[in-house]
Amino acid sequence: MFKTEICDILGIEYPIILGGMIWVGRSELVAAVSDAGGLGLLGAGGMSIPEIEQDLEEVRQKTRKPFGVNIPLVRPDAEDLIQASIQAGASVISTSAGSPKRYTQKIKDQGVKTIHVAFNVAGARKSAEAGVDVVVVEGFEAGGHNGVDEMTTMAMVPQAVREVDVPVVAAGGICDGKGFVAALALGAKGVQMGTRFIATHESAPHPNVKEAVLNVKDNGTCITGRTLAGPTRAVKNKLSEMILEAEKQGTSPEELLEMIGEGRSIKACVEGDCDEGTVYCGQIGGCVDTIKSAREVIEETIAEARTIIEGLQPMVRA
């Protein structure tokens, strides 16, 4: 066992949350993370209501443990997605990409727990003020959608923790017991992992995507979309080179969006094209070298955390 406050709040054994990842975190991975004692979150950003209902039915077939759904609030039908998720058994709703004030109370009123993902201290504060049960602060090193302030996990976590009265979970740059203990030392009460869970047997994307994560080096990811005010981090490839060159040339946001088009995540995650498709991935990808089961990720993280914590003791006695 390894408990912190968020375990009681979310009804889980280990303070490890699966980050919401479109095309990656589907029923098999969600169920595997939850069943292993963490919190599985369905990456519902690109899903329809029937798809969400189907996946959550599958999750319920595979595990009796709690699970949740991550819903980006940019979805115009976010409220419907939230309700459908709750009806289908989600005991936690994680929101991002929008104001935490919009639905938090409605969700809590139904006895469901709430998480909001923030990218700076002000966002953490607004989340706490909106009444969320847990705030996730996600650092610049994380894969996927990033904050414009580019706050890193090391710098942001302690500042968010002292700002709010609700438990803070650290995301970005964590793939094992090292990052887990570091997050706790910084004052977080748990971790959220994305990149590490992409490289699992149970994750949904094309094997080429998992391979891309295994092969990425420390500096093998980059941020694109700064000029769109919607920065994202992904594996460097032909697509990212094209986008960066266009941004450097001063291409307008409209032209850039036109150039990028639709379906770049699908291109990678479904079709397996990792040159022209987008492979969201964090800087910690350089530490992810083998495919594991979700259970192995969780159990090895906890086991390594114990070893590290025990190893720090002699220093204190010196």
Next chain:
Amino acid sequence: MFKTEICDILGIEYPIILGGMIWVGRSELVAAVSDAGGLGLLGAGGMSIPEIEQDLEEVRQKTRKPFGVNIPLVRPDAEDLIQASIQAGASVISTSAGSPKRYTQKIKDQGVKTIHVAFNVAGARKSAEAGVDVVVVEGFEAGGHNGVDEMTTMAMVPQAVREVDVPVVAAGGICDGKGFVAALALGAKGVQMGTRFIATHESAPHPNVKEAVLNVKDNGTCITGRTLAGPTRAVKNKLSEMILEAEKQGTSPEELLEMIGEGRSIKACVEGDCDEGTVYCGQIGGCVDTIKSAREVIEETIAEARTIIEGLQPMVRA
């Protein structure tokens, strides 16, 4: 006491290094950090040889503990600065902004310890191959000169540690026991701090600079100079706004350098103009709220580290 391998290597009591900071780390701060058990490093980047000799004479008057000098290798007279520093009693030379291969062996041949500052795993590897005694890896969140890969401390430290056989020190995002323990959990054998030491009684800059660090919020710093391939992090102000706007407009590097001109650090650190001058500062500045003595910074960091490590124990036994 709180010892790790770098304490034996560098001859210090606590694995805490003063980052080399031009116009900030002069004799008083260097001596105070060393005397309190850390490693004081003179920020010699903007100093002449007579000035270095003068400051190191003052350091030797104030403490018998080991001290060193940080020398950016962009200085054309770097070799002379290194020799003058060693002659003046420096037992450690820290280099940055250039190849670690150039002088490392010459320094070691004189029985002096070497540190090189890297910004990604390849840089850490090259430093180790060059034979340095300690590698500092500095994250994107740090103030001052940054790496172009924008690797964060959380993501970079574990990747650097597994890449090299020499001890790694973490820099960037650390100002107290939280970051100190986090760095150790990630595999580092010590920390280097910059921003925290700016806000000390003994540091050299104008009080307005120290005030600027105290007042900065989590997202109150920014990176300028990406288009110059020489990104630096400083407090957001009129100057940084001007530079960012010019970079956005596609201003050429030559025009940009012309616009920035010379003496922006002096403008802030000596003249106290923090609107038009450059106040280098890390993202952790939002956690730095009061001026302390260098001794307080070190002792409080160690005391807090002990408390955190002891606090992690019950989780392991659970």
